[in-house]
Amino acid sequence: MKRNRIRIVHVSLIIFAFLLLSLGSATPGTPANMAYAASEPTVKKLVMGTSPDYPPYESVDAKSNGDIVGMDVDIAKAIASELGYQLEISGMDFNGLIAALQTNRVDFVMSGMSVTEERKKSVTFSDSYYTARNTIISQKKKAYDTVEQLAGKLVGTQLGSIQDQYAATIEGAKLKKLNKIADLIQELNSGRIDAAIVEDAVAVEMIRANPDLTMSFVPATEEDNGYAIAFPKQTKLVDDFNRALNQMKENGELQNIIDKWFEEKDAGENERSAFLNIDFRVLDGYVPYILKGIYVTLLFTLVSALLGLIWGTILSLFKISGIRPLQWFATAYTSIFRGTPLLVQLTLIYYATPQLFDFDIPALLAAGLAFGLNSAAYLSETIRGGIMAVDKGQREAAIALGVPYRKMMVRIIFPQALRHILPALVNEFVALLKESSLVSVIGVTELMRRADFVRASTFRSFEALLLVAAIYYVLVLILTSLARMLERRLRRSD
Known part of the structure; x- marks a missing residue:
């Protein structure tokens, strides 16, 4: 029995080390606000944070190439060009923009953001470039x-x-x-x-x-300070941006950009649909953009499921190893990840990683880690239950025949456990697929995020949401059908 425990630990540590090496092989990124300080690139880069659901200031050109466009974007491009920077645009929710500045994920924010005394405590503002009512x-x-x-x-x-x-x-x-x-x-x-x-x-x-x-x-007040560009505290970019803004005001370039985005538009095409009627014609030109989110959704689900399955298996082996420290670790891990909201785990990994580890973790990687680590906590109990459900006589017979422990687990125990837990595994993967819509809060452009952009552009919700719901339903049907085929095949192999 003691030898079996040692083998369990040996297998677990090998898998765990492989997992760490796989995650650690990613090349560390440079913090956003330090990108322009790198010595190797010939073109300096600035990252602009924005919430692209606020036309005409910023929105996603879903009918064309999916780029973020708008008045703020054009102004930022003009300033970046004048100062000799290459501009990169990062889209996220509006209420996450200040956090992105504070964690150095972006160099500045332009998103129709007004200057307030409360915001001045957290960020530094440029001169105002537009005043709205x-x-x-x-x-x-x-x-x-x-x-x-x-x-x-x-x-x-x-x-x-x-x-x-x-x-x-x-x-x-x-x-x-x-x-x-x-x-x-x-x-x-x-x-x-x-x-x-x-x-x-x-x-x-x-x-x-x-x-x-x-x-x-609403009548204007003295507190209407207008929209300005937000920067992290202690930044050195404010003076340069203000100088470029003043130059654009003097030569008329700023007013030309404003006129371009605030010119009168024909409203006839939008008036054809009343709210009570569901008119899918409003999605004309947007459907291909939404469908591109299927790839991101499936990729994210696959990565999360694999990470959850591998790490969940390791945790389950820890729990049945009989070694107290490993059991305590696995139990504590499961308790923490099952006892805290998934959305909190996701935002912590995304925003805290650059600040704590000096690694600008990509949004998709952060989402895969958060969902995979969370899923592992649930799968560890499922896998442990499946292993324990295998008749004890199977282990005793394999040991009596001199079957090596590793071969016994792979050839005898795990296949039988899989038959018991397959429905639970499918349910977990289906949950991962549907819960992937949560990753839109950190800017991953999966199905739900793309639907939000379409809603922002059309100012209508039913049509885009119904289309996305239908896509999710079809994906779940395909996944459950494949699971039934695997289950029937496993039964025939008995």
């Missing part, structure tokens, strides 16, 4: 024209935006904070909120796409 959006049949009329009403805002902070000052108003502008439209059209506070240019786009809505401007 807060606007009330409501249904035409129940319009609100003044801020005073919102007392006692449920008002929607985008979490972390200047409009969110302004709405908090409306006396008597109740707030509902959402991550996406498209979510505000959905809540307004469904009657779950009475009104929404958004920025004027976005309000115009919303009205064009939703003719049942109306808008009313």
